Amino acid sequence: MEANFDAIIIGGSYAGLSAAMALGRALRKVLVLDAGKPANRQTPHAHNFITHDGETPAAISAKAKEQVLEYPTITFKTGTAINALQQDGLFIIETDGEETYTGRKLLFATGIVDVMPDIAGTAECWGISVLHCPYCHGYEVRNRPTAILANGDIGFEFSKIITNWTQEITLLTNGPSTLKEEQIAELEKHNITINPKPIKSISHEDGYMNNICFEDGSNLKLTVMYAKLPFIQTCPLLQTLGCEFTDAGFIKIDEMQATTVKGVYAAGDNTTMMRSVPSAVAQGNKAGAMINHQLVNEDF
Structure with missing residues (x-):
C-alpha cells in the first residue's frame, strides 16, 4: 500500500x-x-x-x-x-x-x-459573556462585578487568579460548597462572596448575560461570568x-x-x-x- x-x-x-x-x-x-x-x-x-x-x-x-x-x-x-x-x-x-x-x-x-451544565442560557453565552480564560478575555471585562462558576480546589484557585482583573467577585458553587475551611477563610479575607444556591438559568440578550437566576427565585445582576467546565x-x-x-x-x-x-x-x-x-x-x-x-x- x-x-x-x-x-x-x-x-x-x-x-x-x-x-x-x-x-x-x-x-x-x-x-x-x-x-x-x-x-x-x-x-x-x-x-x-x-x-x-x-x-x-x-x-x-x-x-x-x-x-x-x-x-x-x-x-x-x-x-x-x-x-x-x-x-x-x-x-x-x-x-x-x-x-x-x-x-x-x-x-x-x-x-x-x-460540556455545558444544566443551566439554561449557558451555551448561548459561552465564549461571549460566560468565559473560560482571563488571559483571552479578562482585559475587556476588567473591574466589573464578576461571577465564577466553579467549586472546590478549582473554584479557589480560579478565584485567586481573577482577583488580578477585578475585586468584585462572587464564587457560585451551584450547590453545596466543597471548599476547605481554610480556603473559605482566604476567600472571605479577600472579600470574595461564596454563593451555594443552585442556578436555574442565565438571562441574556444575544449571548450577553445580564442576570443569573437561582432556583429559589433570587437573582444576581451582572454581565460577566467565568466558568470552569x-x-x-x-x-x-x-x-x-x-x-x-x-x-x-x-x-x-x-x-x-x-x-x-x-x-x-x-x-x-x-x-x-x-x-x-x-x-x-x-x-x-x-x-x-x-x-x-x-x-x-x-x-x-
Missing part, C-alpha cells in the same frame, strides 16, 4: 493550519481534514495574539487557511474522520463522505468539547488508535508533540489546559516541524 500523503491532519483550525504551513514549507504532501466546528465559533473577538489582537476568530482562521493553501502540496477537505486504523506502517482514515485517505503520519488537532475529546479516534490520556483528560504527548502511539501526533486544546489561539498556533508549528523531522530520519 502506498501513502496518499506524508501526513494527514485531522482538524483545520489554528493548530492544524499552523502544522500544515510548517509541513507545506517543508515540501510535504499534506491533507487537512476539517469538520468546520471550531470551539470558539461563538467568540466575538480573539485576544492576546500579537498582530491579530481583537480580530474575530473566523477572520484569523480564514486568513490562515488562505495563506496555507498557497503551498501547492497542501490539500484541504471539509469532512469528519469517522474511522482510523494502521496497516502496513500507514494510517488509513475514513470520512463521513465515504472517502478514504492514507498517510505516513497522523496529527490530531481536533480540540475539545465543553468539564470537557470531552472531540475525536473518538484517539481511543481507537490506542492513544493514552492524562488524568485530566488531555492527550498524553512528549516534547515532540508525539502521542504514545508511534506516528501519531497531537497539538492544540486537546493536549493542554493552556487553551488559547497563540498556544494552539505554537503547538501546531512545532508538531509540523517534528513530523517532518521524523520523516527525514526515516527516509535518510
